[in-house]
Amino acid sequence: MQRTEIDGVPVLWEPGPEPLRATLTFGVGARDETFRTIGVTHLVEHLAMGALPRVHYDVNASVDMTVTEFTVCARPEQVTEFLERVCRVLGALPVDRLGKEAGVLAAEGGHYTDPTVEGLLHERFGGRGPGLAVYVGPGYDRLTAEHVLAHAARFFVSGNAVLQLTGPPPPGLTLPLPPGPLIEHEWHEPRTQSGPTVVGAAVPGVGVSLLGRRDPAWAAAMTILAERLEQSARHDHGLSYQVSGEGLQLGGERALLAVTLDAREGQEAAVAGIVWAEVQRLAASGPTAEELSLTYEEIKELHADPRYVPVELAHAAEALLLGIPHHPRHERLARLAEVTPAVVRETVSEALPTAQLVVPYEVDVHLPGVGEGGCARVREDPPGRVFKPPFLAQLLAREARAIRLILMDDGVALRDPDGDVHVVRWPEVVAVERDGAELTVFGANGCQVPIDPDLIAGTDKVVAAVERAVPAALRYERSALTSSG
Ligand SMILES: [Zn+2]
Known part of the structure; x- marks a missing residue:
């Protein structure tokens, strides 16, 4: 290069x-x-x-x-x-x-x-x-x-x-861009967790992510995991069609590694079960020597293909722009040759507590040793002024009785019908959306608090507090282009 x-x-x-x-x-x-x-x-x-x-x-x-x-x-x-x-x-x-x-x-x-x-x-x-x-x-x-x-x-x-x-620069090539420096990117820290989690989310398929590294052991681990999932979920059980891998740079040699699968309708929980079983199997027993050497041969073949040149150039460009090291493909392949099944096993095993799975909403999934994921909700109400649904609504809907909106000195919280409390503190507000008389407060912790006058009595005081506390630059009217949330 x-x-x-x-x-x-x-x-x-x-x-x-x-x-x-x-x-x-x-x-x-x-x-x-x-x-x-x-x-x-x-x-x-x-x-x-x-x-x-x-x-x-x-x-x-x-x-x-x-x-x-x-x-x-x-x-x-x-x-x-x-x-x-x-x-x-x-x-x-x-x-x-x-x-x-x-x-x-x-x-x-x-x-x-x-x-x-x-x-x-x-x-x-x-x-x-x-x-x-x-x-x-x-x-x-x-x-x-x-x-x-x-x-x-x-x-x-x-x-x-x-x-x-993919060739020498053509004669006369100019790149008349406005001048400006290389951006130093902010590396966002992943949320802390005490062990593997699963959560229902607005996703079409099933996925798992792990905190890993940009190294050949991880390349082998994720390739073999994807191949095993394709074998199991697609060929053996006929539950999925597409298995994909994805990586996101997290700075230095750190990376987030993910595998996603589609699932036949109604089979999402079964697919999630297969995913978790295969991640655990790789962490417990590692790959076979044959799987590893097959992976090596595949990657070697890929690197030798002239169509790989733009892919390698893209890797190098991304590294340069993100300020992370680039390891040329000959170096990556040489290091992959040194990777043993035991190294892959240890690599995945160490990362197992960082596993996070997602399934589509409403899928009922229980996996052994896997906790509940989702936003940073709590069970205790924070201190503050409490607003409740109007009396009539409480009589009509059992769900409404549990709902509480709490205006704190330093933020706002909502107790939902399940008893989960979503707290957003003012410095953590990332946006406030207004839709008619309703506001939604979005937090950096992934929580959102709706302030809906149709649901809660006396919200005008909460609305006024939000508008005092949150800078105007973070507030906006709901888009006229989107028909639903
Ligand atoms: Zn929440």
Whole structure:
């Protein structure tokens, strides 16, 4: 892999298959957004691509949890043309088209990653950073030109970009981006837990995540886990079709590793049972020597494929943008050759207490040795002024009797009909949504407290307290583009 620099942008290149493929990657993704600006990276990408003249060669753009990419696969002079245009438009975004693009994006919906992975990330990080991807958020129509321009000015700059090329840079290539430094990303700490957990969430499938490392033992462990799950859930039991693996960088050599599966309707609990059994089996007995050598051969084959060149370039670009070490593929393969079944067993076994599983809501699942996950709820009411449902509602609905809204000196709490208490303290508020007379307070701990005058009597005092305590920049009117939560 060669490294050079053009107009302040690091350029990584390695000969790969024709035609020339160029990817301009920025160190910004969903994890860099706040609750108030959910979707702003996607909006920047759409405004930029929408402003470019239509071309007949292959171009694309995408945003994921950590990076935003603009890709062109074409003749060298076309690559040069596209990249120069992208760079220029990122410095002068047509924010007058904001309203139109907001409608397009709302209709498109879209996720930053697999929705089951988004559920796993929310379970791990709550209401900030990578945990935000599950939320609808304020909606694209609540993002202003100021939000978009501030985001672009901070992240879409020469120092926070890397160009990847599958051949030498074409002559005359320029990258006229606004100048700016490499962003030092905030690494969000995962929530603490005392052992493995499972929770029902707004996810379509079943998933498990573990806190691991960017090393060959983990690469082998997750490959073998996915293969065993495919064998068991798909081939032996016919309960799933698709098994996918995913990783998220957590800084340095740390990483979150996840496997997700779809499940036939009504079979989610059975699939979760298989997932947990296979994770435990790998932690207890490790892989067989044959599984490990098969994994080695597969990865060796993959690395030797010329189509792997863009994948390796993307790894190197991500490492550069996130400020984490890049281990070239020959080094990764050499280290994988040293990994033994015992090492894989110890690796997974040590991480077992960090396991978190998600299943779709309403799935009744009990797994041996696995606690209940979910938001940071408690059982005790905090001290404060208590608001209850109106007397008539209490008579009509048994559920309503248990509900309490509590206004504390430093926050607000809700006791739900199950007796769980969700507490959000003012400094932890990430957003307040207003929908008519109802407010919803969202907390960084993953809790949310609805303040609904139809449900609770006398909420105007609570509403006034929220509006005094929470900065206006965190409050917004519910999107006109979303029909339901
Ligand atoms: Zn909660």
